[in-house]
Each structure stands twice: as C-alpha cells, then as structure tokens.
Amino acid sequence: MRELELPKVDLSGLDLTCLNQKTWAKARADIDDALKHFGAFEVVYDEVGSELRGGLFGQAVPDLFAVPDIEKLISASEVPSHELGTKVVLPSHKDPNYISIISQHNIGGLEIETSNGEWISTNPIKNSFTVLIGEAFMAWTNGRFQAPRHRVKMDRSKERYSVVFSTIPSFSNDVINPPKELVDEEHPLLFKSFKYYDYVNFRFSDEGERHNDALKFYCDA
Template sequence: MWPAGNGHFCETVLSYSKLVSELEQMVKKMVFESYDAEKYYDSHIQSTTYLLRLIKYRGPQKNETCIGTSCHTDKSFITILHQNEVCGLEIQTKDGEWICFKPSPSSYVVMAGDALLAWSNGRIHSPKHRVIMNGNKARYSIGLFAYHRGIIEIPEELADEEHPLQFKPFNHYGLLHFYFTNKAGQTESTAKAYCGV
C-alpha cells in the first residue's frame, strides 16, 4: 500500500478507518431500526466492505475557480467524510438548492449513497454533491465508503401500497461496474437506471 518506511502512518490510517467504520455501523443500525428492518442488520454488516480514500484538492491559482469534483451522487451504501477547515464541499438539497458545508475539525458528514437509496425503496435521498475550490489553501478530506458484497434486497417492510417497490434486488459491485463502464450514461439516477423497476 505504501512505500517502506511509513509503518506509523499505515497504523494510524488503519486505526482511524476502524473507528470511522464503527461510526458507519452505528449510523446504519439507526437507519435499519428506524425502518423496522433491524433483523437484516447483522447479515448486512457481515457483507460490508470499506474503502478509505485520502484526498487532496489543490488551492486554485489566482483568479481561478477550481472544480475539485463535478456534481455526482456516491455509489456507496453510506459515505462518511471528514475534512480540514477549508470549505469546498457543496451539497444539493431535495429542492435543488446548493448549500456549502462549513467544516469544523471535529465534524463529519454522513451521506446516503445510491445503494442506500435503492435499499430504502427510495425513502432515503442520495444527495448530489460537488467540491468547488476558492481561495488559495489546499483542502484535505478523508472519505470512508461502505459497500455491500453480494445482492442487496429491498426489505419487504419498505414496500407497501403507499410505497410500491421501486427497485429490484441488485449486486452492489454490479452497480459500481455499471457506473464506471459508462453504461449509466447521463441518467438522473444510476440506481434507477441499473436496478429500477
């Protein structure tokens, strides 16, 4: 993973990822319980894998606005972001309004990904977000992305007359492959294009 000689750094990153994965599991448990789907929690956790990304966005040059990342939704089940005090993360509300997240060193952003949108039968919103850099400071962030090995099924508790089934069972890695091979095209929702009913 890292060149020789960075053992302490690797241990620190591993310890950090374990702690943040515990936070992700706590959030996931609250979500499952709030939808009376806690009986699925243990098997879901056993099938969860994590990706930790360390990201640096350079500060833009003078009179330049730098797009760190373009508008997108995450393809994860849950994403947890931790960043330094440099602003840049913008999240789009359901109403289409962009809000700028102003971080503190102790704050985390928890976002639902497209897989959670599908698992919840569309009840949980997967927000569009982007990074726009202004000023001259670099922005550092750490993102923990939770993925599910195997097939994700929409719990029967989340489909009823008021909430008809919107998504078929799907392979989470298949969703990622669908997205990264550009089969999703310019669709509004990768999840709906991949596994929508």
C-alpha cells in the same frame, strides 16, 4: 436571506451501553428526519478527539502527498488546472455506496444539493463530520431516504485536505434488496434486486455515464 445549512446532530456524550435512553431516541429521530429531507447531515462527536485528527491530517495525509512523483504517476489523474479562483473541482454526482463519512480539515468545499436544486455549503467545525447516503442505501430503504447529489468547490490558491470513510457491501454478499417491511401499498417497490458490484461496473461504464439517474435506468421496478 439566511444561508441554507445541513441539519446538525450532536452525538456527544451519548452512552453506547444504554441505547434506550431519551437522548438516543432524539438522535435517531433527528437523523431520520435529516435523511428524509436532505440525505445528509452534520454530526458532532467529541469522542473523536484532536489527537486522532492531528495524527490524520498532521501526519498521515501530508506523508501520503509527500511520496515520490514516480509513485504518484502510478495512479495519476488528469493534469490539474493551474487557474486561480474558486472552481468546481469534483463535479456533481451521487455516491453508489451505502454511507460516506467526510472529514474536512480547516477548509470546506463540499456542497450538498437539496431536492429543489439549491446548494448547501458545508464548513468544518470542531469534532464534526458530514454524513451522506449513497445509492445502495437509498435502494435498500426503497427510496425512503434519497441519496443527494454533491460536489466540491475550492479556492485553488489554498491547500484543502479531506478524508472520506465509505461503507460498501462485501464481495460475497452484495445483493441490494429492501426489507419486506419497507414495501407495501403506500410504498411500492422502486428498485429491483441488484448486485452492487455489477451496478458499479455499469455506473462507471460509457453507457452508465450517459444517464443522469443510472440507478433508476439499471434497476427501476
């Protein structure tokens, strides 16, 4: 049986000064289809070259992990397990934000759950990123796009680096409310208007952690 894959969208060579060209229309249609069915996709973009990636993973990330232990203890997480083998190191969850853009360096591990409960493994390829939407964007689209659950599995005998770029609302304008164009008789309002940072505080509270779908509990219309 063929292994499931995320849709791939190639943005290489697209002209940012000519957004009405046919190639942009195809890219938009591909992204729309991917987000409706998976809430995520792999994007290939050759404008982010090897020099930038080399500076990020070859210098910035190693420098970060090389800081003295006394500094690391300031924001230390729980003690990691030293068991070998492939393990889930980041449990299944949805991001509360708008969009996450994830760059994995050489070694994959990110897995995206489909609507029928299957898991798709993402493996880094040259000039690629994994894009997935969060709960805020799902609510803003009135559920047209679904935020996917995802997790990270890794072989503990190997070093794995990844960088996540995340978009979130500003503190002064964090009300999430779908545009009126996305609410009609066929698509009734699914989520009440809510403030993003109030929801984040609830989501990571003891009560929020008890709910499998915290967003639905918090602002279900």
